[in-house]
Amino acid sequence: MVRVHGLEKTFKRGGFPVHALRSVDADFPRGGFTAVMGPSGSGKSTLLHCVAGLEHPDAGTVLVNGQDTTRLTEPALTRMRARAFGFVFQAFNLLPSLNAEENITIGQRFAGVAVDRAWQEELVRSLGLEGRLRHRPSELSGGQQQRVAVARALVHRPSVLFADEPTGNLDSRSGDQVLSALRRAASEYGQTIIMVTHDPVAAARADRVLFLRDGAVAGDLADPTPDSVLSWIRRLESL
16 A cells, blocks of 8 residues: 655754754555654654655655656646545644534535445444444544544545544543544555554554654564563663
8 A cells, every 4th residue: 555665854953054964764554553663763754744745855765656746747646635645643633613513524525526425424423423423523532533533534535544643632532532443444454554652552552554764664573462562662771
């Protein structure tokens, strides 16, 4: 589904180059759930942003269904993000003047695309948002707001869902509900999930964990558990 090869990204800070990504190679299979972890400054958010087309890499390729997105024009990349990608961030990014249902469907309404009501109802039911659709964000808990954001990211049936610290602002119960929704998106709906997180418990809900250090791939852990993830993190931090 998503293949990254030779990805490079350098920023300038205080006049000095900072190598955020160094020849990163990675595959993210269809229907797979991958967590991306690493110490602060390891390049994990930069990797997610480059794969999602939110930042342009300095070198390398990002293949989505065989198409190199680094060669797309900005209008074509914008269309791909709108149609094939979904996004969930630490900040909920809901419009305060709209109710939950309007926030869920806002992307499709702006694009002039008909909403699949049966699919929307299934998402709402699976995310436990029944009875909350007429509420505005200020009337919802943090966990409910993030589940609205997940529904918004999934309602157009994206091929790939990008999540950047999606449980960072949530308590453990609300975070577990959001992670369960992402887990179902991969296991039941066949969507590719790429999630940046610092939480070993969250990472353990994924199929695998890709570890970065100093902008390079430092390891790949299959069938993670909180303990095995924590062991990897301690090892990286001790290097």
